[in-house]
Amino acid sequence: MTTPHLQQASSYQLAFTCLTPKFGVTLSGTRQLVDFDDGEIDALIQLAAERGVLVMRDQHMSAQQQADFAHRLGTPLLSPANKGKLPDELLLIQANERSKHAAGTGWHSDVSSAIKPPGLSMLRMEVVPESGGDTLFADMRQVFAALSPTLQAFLQTLHARHDPRGHYLYLSGAKRLDELPSAQHPVVRSHPLTGDRALYVNDGFVGKIVELDRAESKALLSLLYDKVAYSVSCQCRVQWQPNTVVFWDNRIVQHHAAFDYWPATRRGYRVTIEGEEPVLV
Numbered sequence: 001m002t003t004p005h006l007q008q009a010s011s012y013q014l015a016f017t018c019l020t021p022k023f024g025v026t027l028s029g030t031r032q033l034v035d036f037d038d039g040e041i042d043a044l045i046q047l048a049a050e051r052g053v054l055v056m057r058d059q060h061m062s063a064q065q066q067a068d069f070a071h072r073l074g075t076p077l078l079s080p081a082n083k084g085k086l087p088d089e090l091l092l093i094q095a096n097e098r099s100k101h102a103a104g105t106g107w108h109s110d111v112s113s114a115i116k117p118p119g120l121s122m123l124r125m126e127v128v129p130e131s132g133g134d135t136l137f138a139d140m141r142q143v144f145a146a147l148s149p150t151l152q153a154f155l156q157t158l159h160a161r162h163d164p165r166g167h168y169l170y171l172s173g174a175k176r177l178d179e180l181p182s183a184q185h186p187v188v189r190s191h192p193l194t195g196d197r198a199l200y201v202n203d204g205f206v207g208k209i210v211e212l213d214r215a216e217s218k219a220l221l222s223l224l225y226d227k228v229a230y231s232v233s234c235q236c237r238v239q240w241q242p243n244t245v246v247f248w249d250n251r252i253v254q255h256h257a258a259f260d261y262w263p264a265t266r267r268g269y270r271v272t273i274e275g276e277e278p279v280l281v
């Protein structure tokens with residue numbers, strides 16, 4: 001049996017084991033997120049910036065505690081359509097025997113059509129199917145680094161228009177498309193904490209690459225999306241258990257929820273934290 005490889009996150013003591021050598025970790029121990037002090041929160045944010053995906057098992061918290069925790073991470077996006085049934089900070093992620101599809105299928109980065117698209121997302125799962133319902137994650141830094149230097153250089157000159165067709169408020173029927181903003185972002189962005197460069201186009205939101213004509217844009221995006229989907233060595237996969245919490249940093253990560261468990265029920269709650277205007281430096 002392999003001994004878990006333990007490391008420490010940056011300046012603070014967060015021990016973890018690696019999901020893959022460069023991408024994704026599981027935090028060790030049974031410490032509860034709701035008991036984290038400010039130093040641990042900072043270390044968690046830094047570790048997400050460095051490793052992309054953080055998995056924590058056996059996390060017990062109520063919906064209101066998750067909403068309160070969201071404010072410790074930054075400014076949460078709101079879901080006014082919850083109408084008091086859930087705190088506005090929470091987005092219900094649910095599929096069951098009545099579902100024809102599930103949220104989050106298809107590779108995407110959360111709400112990239114926002115002017116300041118999300119940094120961290122935090123998904124807490126309460127009900128999981130007996131098997132299936134995994135979430136796949138792809139490291140957009142490694143995907144970018146795997147491209148030829150010539151294509152990397154070209155991509156760094158481009159911008160993409162992100163439209164809200166994948167926005168949770170549009171998909172839930174709470175808003176019309178014309179009530180939600182579109183935004184133009186660089187095709188390659190730098191992470192504000194690490195400086196790492198990552199590919200920042202995703203099939204869930206991007207309409208077109210601004211500097212190219214429609215056919216060129218379609219061909220280039222298709223090449224890049226294939227690279228995301230097929231680069232299995234740039235990916236990790238999380239199998240959920242009840243009370244698993246996963247954080248991912250949308251600046252450098254895309255994800256894809258597998259909907260392979262119908263008619264079983266899968267239910268969780270996401271909080272999504274506003275980021276900053278993406279830049280390439």
Ligand code: SIN
Pocket residue numbers: 093103104105110123134135255256257258270
């Ligand atoms: C999402 O946030 O896109 C949903 C992810 C999931 O259900 O695993």
